[in-house]
Amino acid sequence: MxxxxxxxxxxxxxxxxxxxxxxxxxxxxxxxxxxxxxxxxxxxxxxxxxxxxxxxxxxxxxxxxxxxxxxxxxxxxxxxxxxxFRGLLPPIFENAVLNLFSKNMSTAVENFQVILDSHCWVPMPSVGFVANGVVDETSDDVTPPSVLMEHPPLAVFVNGVSAAMNELRPCAPLSLKVVLAQEVVKGLHAVSDSLVRYKAMRMLRGNESALFLSLCQAFIEVAYPYCAACFGRCYPNGATLISERQGTFDAVRQLLTVPARSNSSSIERRQSGGIERRQSGAIERKQSVESTGIAVTDNGLSADGPGLETNSSAATTTSPVDDGPPASK
Incomplete structure (x- = not known):
């Protein structure tokens, strides 16, 4: 045309x-x-x-x-x-790029929510861990961290974000840098809200709760930095615009801090209980030793009694000999 x-x-x-x-x-x-x-x-x-x-x-x-x-x-x-008419083209294509990127980010969030709702909390095979999820923006290869395979909902979300970035790279208007960064933060914030809402509405047992908290930790330490790095590949210093919005994930961080506090308090209670038990045991042992000493002393006194009686009896047996009449010559 x-x-x-x-x-x-x-x-x-x-x-x-x-x-x-x-x-x-x-x-x-x-x-x-x-x-x-x-x-x-x-x-x-x-x-x-x-x-x-x-x-x-x-x-x-x-x-x-x-x-x-x-x-x-x-x-x-x-x-x-x-x-x-080249001056009339940028607004038209900017709207098209923004709509396409927003649609792809919304699809990534929706897929994450669907997988999260149907996810079974069972341990997945360990495939390694990337420290703090740090990805170099200057590197030619931005490969998704393999640790995300342990958390299928996060893997689905990161794949959707990567697809959105791949569609953005061929046509990334510089004037949309800030607006598109806000779209990325909006998608990450939607995932954060989904995690908080899931925790509030679901009753998770001990092992399930540990796996869920592990997913939350991977979201903050791996998925979030990776999404920021991918956006930095589309725009110079674009990762900074997303890294500055870390405060939007405070609700997820609170999910991680509450169990840690409860665990520390339970440990303190166990430690204090052990100290009390050890102290009470020491007191009981001390009391038993003291009672044993008293018993020995009592036994010693009772042993001296018969000795005195023996001596007295001996005296009584010898006294008739001494007090008897003198023998006749």
Whole structure:
């Protein structure tokens, strides 16, 4: 369509000028308001209206880039006959890019919510861990961290974000840098809200709760930095615009801090209970030792009693011999 518009409009203008050359009225400045100019501007306006209607149906960033390139070439060619409309193209394609990226991010969030609602909390095989989820923006290869395979809902979301970034890269208007960064933060915030809402509405047992908290930790430490790094590949220093919005995930961080506090308090209670038990045991042992000492002392006193009785009995047995009458001579 763009090529036909460029070729035919250019030919019509040249042929009209060649046939009706005397329509200038001797003044080139007044010629711009003539019949040819009015008709040509109407054709350009129709062309731009068609673009506005058709571009939302484009689902690939590469196709948007090709159409933009053809339109710019068409406008530059028509500029030879005074019909350069390149300045009217950016707003149209900016809206198309924004709509496409927003739609892809919304799809990623919706898929995450569907997988999260139907997810079974069972341990997945460990596939490694990337420290803090750090991804170098200057690297040519931005591979999703393999640890995300342990958390299928996050893996689905990150795949959707990667697809949105891949569609953005061929046609990324610089004027949309801040707006698109807000769309990324909006998607991450929607995932954060979904996690908080899931925790509030579901009753998770011990093992399930541990797996859920592991997913929350992977979201903050791996998925979030990776999404920021991917956006940084589309726009210079784009990751900074997303990293500055870390405060939007405080609710998820609170989910991670509450269990840690409860665990520490339970440990303190166990430790204090052990100390009390050890102290009570020591007191009991001390009391038992003291009672044993008393028993020994009592036994010693009772042992001395018979000894005294024996001595007294011995005295009684010898006293008759001493007190008896003297033997007769």
């Amino acid at each position: 763009v090529t036909c518009h460029r070729v035919h409009l250019f030919d019509v203008v040249n042929q009209y000028r060649a046939i009706f050359n005397n329509d200038k009225s001797g003044n080139d400045e007044n010629y711009d308001g003539g019949l040819l100019f009015s008709w040509a501007m109407q054709q350009v306006s129709n062309h731009l209206t068609t673009l506005q209607v058709m571009l939302p149906n484009i689902t690939e960033g590469g196709s948007l880039s090709n159409i933009l390139e053809q339109c710019m070439y068409c406008a530059m060619g028509l500029g030879l006959v005074g019909l350069d």
